[in-house]
Amino acid sequence: MLDSGKIASLFDRVLDLARLGWGNTHPNPMVGALIVENGDVVAEGYHKEVGAVHAEVAAFSTLGRKPREGAALFVSLEPCSTHGRTPPCTDAILRSGIKKVYVGCSDPNPKHSSRGLDILRESGMSVELSSEKDQNRATRLNFVFNHNMLKNSPLIALKMAETKNGMVAEIQGVPSRITEAEARANMMHWRRFFPAICVGAGTVLSDDPSLTARFPAETWCPLRIIVDSNLVTLGSLVSDRVIYTDQFADRTIILTTSHGLSRQDRVSRAKELGVRLVEVAEDETGRAKPDALRSALNQFEMNAVYCEGGPTLARSLLNTGNVDYLFKYRSPKVFDHEQALSGPDLHDFPIKEPVKESLGEDYLTHGFL
Ligand SMILES: NC(=O)c1ccc[n+]([C@@H]2O[C@H](COP(=O)([O-])OP(=O)(O)OC[C@H]3O[C@@H](n4cnc5c(N)ncnc54)[C@H](OP(=O)(O)O)[C@@H]3O)[C@@H](O)[C@H]2O)c1
Numbered sequence: 001m002l003d004s005g006k007i008a009s010l011f012d013r014v015l016d017l018a019r020l021g022w023g024n025t026h027p028n029p030m031v032g033a034l035i036v037e038n039g040d041v042v043a044e045g046y047h048k049e050v051g052a053v054h055a056e057v058a059a060f061s062t063l064g065r066k067p068r069e070g071a072a073l074f075v076s077l078e079p080c081s082t083h084g085r086t087p088p089c090t091d092a093i094l095r096s097g098i099k100k101v102y103v104g105c106s107d108p109n110p111k112h113s114s115r116g117l118d119i120l121r122e123s124g125m126s127v128e129l130s131s132e133k134d135q136n137r138a139t140r141l142n143f144v145f146n147h148n149m150l151k152n153s154p155l156i157a158l159k160m161a162e163t164k165n166g167m168v169a170e171i172q173g174v175p176s177r178i179t180e181a182e183a184r185a186n187m188m189h190w191r192r193f194f195p196a197i198c199v200g201a202g203t204v205l206s207d208d209p210s211l212t213a214r215f216p217a218e219t220w221c222p223l224r225i226i227v228d229s230n231l232v233t234l235g236s237l238v239s240d241r242v243i244y245t246d247q248f249a250d251r252t253i254i255l256t257t258s259h260g261l262s263r264q265d266r267v268s269r270a271k272e273l274g275v276r277l278v279e280v281a282e283d284e285t286g287r288a289k290p291d292a293l294r295s296a297l298n299q300f301e302m303n304a305v306y307c308e309g310g311p312t313l314a315r316s317l318l319n320t321g322n323v324d325y326l327f328k329y330r331s332p333k334v335f336d337h338e339q340a341l342s343g344p345d346l347h348d349f350p351i352k353e354p355v356k357e358s359l360g361e362d363y364l365t366h367g368f369l
Contacts, residue, residue, distance in 0.1 A: 002039065002072070004131075010036065011104060011134045014076040017046040017055070018141060023193040023220070024049040027303040029145040031055040033075040035098075037068045054080065056089045060096055067098050076104035076138050081116040090119045100126045104138030108146040140355070143368070144194075144304045147324060154297035155304040157194065157325040158314055159187065160343050167335035168311050168343035173206040179331045182360035188213050190327065192220050194306035198293060200313030201228035210242045211308070221248035223302060227313055229257045229287045231266035231277075239266075244273045253300070255292055257282040290320040315344040326351055327366045329359075 002010070017032025025047050033055035035043040045058025053061065056075050079089035093101065101120055106129070107113045120127050129135060139146065147155040161178040162168050170176035191197060191213035203209060204226055213220040224243050226233060231254065233241060243252045253276040261267060261279055270277050280292030297305055307317065317323050328346055351367040
């Protein structure tokens, strides 16, 4: 018998295992699993990437034999019960002969929710859900997957870093340092998580960002989406921007309008650079419509995007209900230069069930709007 303290620590471990799939499992969830015999963990597994075996099957395969009498399986998400890219995990669990399964949280998809648990229970297995606190943690981990399942839509996350007095740039048009090392590392971690990243033309012009996630052992480039109605970022004096000229240039796309596409010189430059142009609908002012971002994500089969602003694009996404999830970084600095640039008033957009983190001298609050 496992006591509640041991069960809680094993759930900690399955969540750590699940996180090993960080950013690689989209559109699938991150899932971890382990097998316990006589209180000892004898095998672990996780879902490494889309198309790879599921966590439970990975754990059975690591074990390489039948689990012993009395063994238990821990899995962070309800086992799947349907044929997808891989056969149902409920079949593998039944075949293993295991009799006890601890589950982190149920499947959010209303079509599947509790089906896997029922199948296991009906075959005589003991199935236990984790504590409410651990269910919340396991559910939260896969907030993108859950959103996709429940809303049948990609998730648009907006990141804004602002000073204590609500500024997003010390001097408009000049790159500025708002947050410090820990918060910046945290942003890199989230860049690594999302399959796509997005900014408006203004940020490309002023900051020349790379929009990659950079670590000592890896540089990761998500699909980079630039919203640029008139292709101003392909003007002859500015088109040497990093996102158009680095080794990942073929991972950059520009959402533009018919007006942008009428600029032959800029269209030719995009061709030379290997950057894709995607025509989207425009609003009454001639700008790319804010909901074009969601349509583009659907078109490119991306289940989520991390939009890094800037403030003009952010305001327009927020004001049209096109932000699902907000990452709000707050620094204690005050920018009082007369040309300091203010961000959208985020007080108007309260975050539900916020997660709050202290990152050195900075703070992060994130959650659904
Ligand atoms: N602190 C932060 O978190 C943060 C993040 C990013 C940037 N910044 C700062 O923000 C400054 C740039 O600000 P910005 O507002 O110019 O950048 P931006 O929001 O990245 O770009 C704005 C431009 O995007 C284009 N756009 C296309 N469709 C749009 C739509 N539907 N709604 C709104 N814009 C649309 C517009 O140009 P067209 O009309 O030509 O298409 C617009 O001028 C820089 O100083 C940068 O450092 C701060």
